[in-house]
Amino acid sequence: MRYIDELDFAGKRAFIRTDFNVPLDDKRNITDDTRIRSVLPTIRYAMDKGAKVILASHLGRPKGKRDEKYSLAPVARRLSELLQRDVPLAPDCIGAEVESMIGAMPPGGVILLENLRFHAEEEPNSPEFAQKLARLCDVYINDAFAVSHRANASVGAITEFVKECAAGFLLKEELTYFYKAMEAPARPLVAIVGGAKVSGKLKALENILEKADKMIIGGAMANTFLKANNISVGTSLVEDDLVETAKNIMAKAAAKGVKFYLPVDCVVAEKLDAQAVIKITTVQEVPAGWMILDIGPASTAVFGEALYDAKTIIWNGPMGAFEIDAFSRGTMAMVSQVANAHALSIVGGGDTDMAVHKAGEASKISFISTGGGAFLELLEGRELPGVAALKKCGEEK
Numbered sequence: 001m002r003y004i005d006e007l008d009f010a011g012k013r014a015f016i017r018t019d020f021n022v023p024l025d026d027k028r029n030i031t032d033d034t035r036i037r038s039v040l041p042t043i044r045y046a047m048d049k050g051a052k053v054i055l056a057s058h059l060g061r062p063k064g065k066r067d068e069k070y071s072l073a074p075v076a077r078r079l080s081e082l083l084q085r086d087v088p089l090a091p092d093c094i095g096a097e098v099e100s101m102i103g104a105m106p107p108g109g110v111i112l113l114e115n116l117r118f119h120a121e122e123e124p125n126s127p128e129f130a131q132k133l134a135r136l137c138d139v140y141i142n143d144a145f146a147v148s149h150r151a152n153a154s155v156g157a158i159t160e161f162v163k164e165c166a167a168g169f170l171l172k173e174e175l176t177y178f179y180k181a182m183e184a185p186a187r188p189l190v191a192i193v194g195g196a197k198v199s200g201k202l203k204a205l206e207n208i209l210e211k212a213d214k215m216i217i218g219g220a221m222a223n224t225f226l227k228a229n230n231i232s233v234g235t236s237l238v239e240d241d242l243v244e245t246a247k248n249i250m251a252k253a254a255a256k257g258v259k260f261y262l263p264v265d266c267v268v269a270e271k272l273d274a275q276a277v278i279k280i281t282t283v284q285e286v287p288a289g290w291m292i293l294d295i296g297p298a299s300t301a302v303f304g305e306a307l308y309d310a311k312t313i314i315w316n317g318p319m320g321a322f323e324i325d326a327f328s329r330g331t332m333a334m335v336s337q338v339a340n341a342h343a344l345s346i347v348g349g350g351d352t353d354m355a356v357h358k359a360g361e362a363s364k365i366s367f368i369s370t371g372g373g374a375f376l377e378l379l380e381g382r383e384l385p386g387v388a389a390l391k392k393c394g395e396e397k
Contacts, residue, residue, distance in 0.1 A: 001391045002166040004042060009051035013102060014040060015137035015159055016168065017154050017316050019144040019370065020057035020075045035146070036078055038370055042109065042143045042168035043083070048202055053110040054102060055079075056093060056154055057144070063122025076112045087112055093119070094132040102136055122153050126357035130157030136378065140393070143168025145175075146371035149388030150203050155386040165393035170370065177367040177377050177389070181346045186311035190343075192303075194219030195317030195351070198242045204316070204379035209252055214259040214310075216303050216317035218295050218330065222263050225250065231283055236267065236292040261306050265296030267320065267327055274324050294320030303334065310343040316379060318351050321359075331355045339364035348375030 024030045030036075046053045055356035060070040076089040090098045093113035101111060113136075116122045121129035128152040134140070142148065147155055148171065155374045159165045165245040167175070181189070181395040191212040193201060198221045208215060217225055227238050228246035252261040266283055268290040280286070280296045295303075307313065315338060319330035332355065338345050339361035348369035349358055356362050369375045374384055 002164075004045060004143075004166050004168050007139060007164055007166050008047055008336075009049035009139065011107060012051050012138040013054060013136060013261065014046045014051035014139045014141060014374040015117070015133065015158070015162070016046065016141040017058060017144045017147075017158075018055055018057045019057075019146040020072060020074065020173070020193050021059050021142065021146070021238075024074060025157065028069075030074050033078055033082075034077065035370055036082065038170050039080060039143050040170065042141065042170060044143070044243065045169070047108045047110060049140070052105045055087075055110065055112045056116055056133070057112075057119070057302055058117040058122070058152075059115050059332075060117075061119050062115060064117065064123070064206050066118045068114050069170050070117070072112055072115050083110065085110070090114055094129070094136070094173040099136060114312060115220065116154050118154075123150070124153075125151045125155075125157050127157045129153045131161050131173060133158050134161035137162060139164045139166070139302040141166055141168045142390055143170045145171050145369070145384070147373055147374070148371070149374040151385040151389075156389045159389040159393040162393070164230075165390050167390055169352045170198060171387075172376075173230045173367070174369060177346055178369075178375075181312050181314045181344060182378070185211070186344060188213035188217065188310050189312040189314070190214040190307055190310040192216045192218070192313065192315040192338070193317055194221065194315075194319050194397050195349070196220045196237065198224045198239050198246060201317070201376065202260055203381075204376055205249055207379060207381040208314075209256060212258055214261065214306055215253060216261045216306060218263060218299075218303070218309050218315050218334070220292070220320075222295075222315070223292055226263050226283055227263070232286060232288075233283070233292055234288055234290045234300070236284040236286070259306070261303060263292075264296045264302055266292040266299040267294035267296055267330070268292055272324070272327075274326060278326050293324075294322075294327040297333075300330060300333040300337075304337045307337055307341050307343075310341055313338055313341055313343045313345045315345070315347045315352055315381075316349040318355055322351070322355050323355075328355075331357050335359040335361050346373065348379075
């Protein structure tokens with residue numbers, strides 16, 4: 001796979017696939033521009049090297065048809081501010097008018113294409129649609145890690161119709177940090193896995209067991225493991241069909257010498273509600289009819305001790321229902337412990353990223369991934385389709 005700084009951009013049209021799927025408020029103002037800022041080094045590099053820069057992204061789920069609610073106009077405005085130059089928004093992402101606009105651009109110019117998902121052919125990886133996109137450019141750059149686990153036309157098929165393909169700086173950084181953590185980590189490597197369901201992260205758990213020295217389990221998924229240890233968890237979310245699987249994972253961890261940590265106490269309530277009465281109890285004493293909604297202070301202390309000698313930490317998934325303040329303390333405490341650990345720390349997953357920013361500790365984390373699903377697929381040990389397409393492009397051409 002080639003990288004952006006290995007290419008000659010002079011006089012070429014560079015198609016840069018970004019992920020500008022940013023959150024908007026009711027007035028269509030961007031509430032978090034992290035995804036835009038993260039790709040600026042790639043954009044500026046191509047502009048400085050004399051390329052005609054063509055930016056492409058999706059926004060939301062317009063279901064394959066034009067919907068002004070999902071127009072990239074707010075992104076074009078924010079890009080203009082950040083780049084301190086006008087970034088026009090093309091009326092579409094393919095077609096004669098767009099080609100004409102790109103043709104009239106000066107070297108070092110930049111344009112943003114309208115939402116790729118206004119075309120139903122984007123998500124099914126249509127070769128015909130990809131070919132139309134490829135007509136716009138001479139060079140293809142993928143800097144959209146967060147969608148590189150999807151074989152969309154602008155991520156996969158387009159590479160078959162462009163002579164030169166490469167990864168942008170953000171994609172390179174994402175992969176570099178991940179492989180540093182999982183393939184050649186400074187040890188001990190501690191993996192923290194939280195979130196709601198074991199089923200969504202089963203393959204990741206199995207793959208992590210092959211790599212990690214310690215594994216910490218939190219969030220609602222811990223309930224299934226607690227039940228596998230014959231602990232009653234009241235009305236907590238449990239995946240009964242995966243209790244045996246949870247037993248097998250713990251047995252495998254023991255056989256491999258991987259230290260496996262589960263909550264020892266918890267915050268419980270009769271329902272998931274900000275106004276609910278809560279109390280802290282050991283996991284063995286969860287009242288009937290109550291549910292576990294966060295880890296407790298003793299669990300926070302135990303997990304902190306497990307992190308004390310860590311040299312590498314990789315974290316995906318919150319410790320509880322952190323979106324409600326009463327059930328956020330476990331996750332916030334874990335953010336603090338990871339942020340202040342003397343270790344390379346890598347955080348991935350939308351909820352975990354949100355918790356880190358909410359806690360104001362983002363600057364202390366070594367790397368915060370921009371992708372949720374893509375990060376999880378890497379944890380599963382799978383190669384991302386977008387990365388595979390870049391490699392194939394390099395081999396063939």
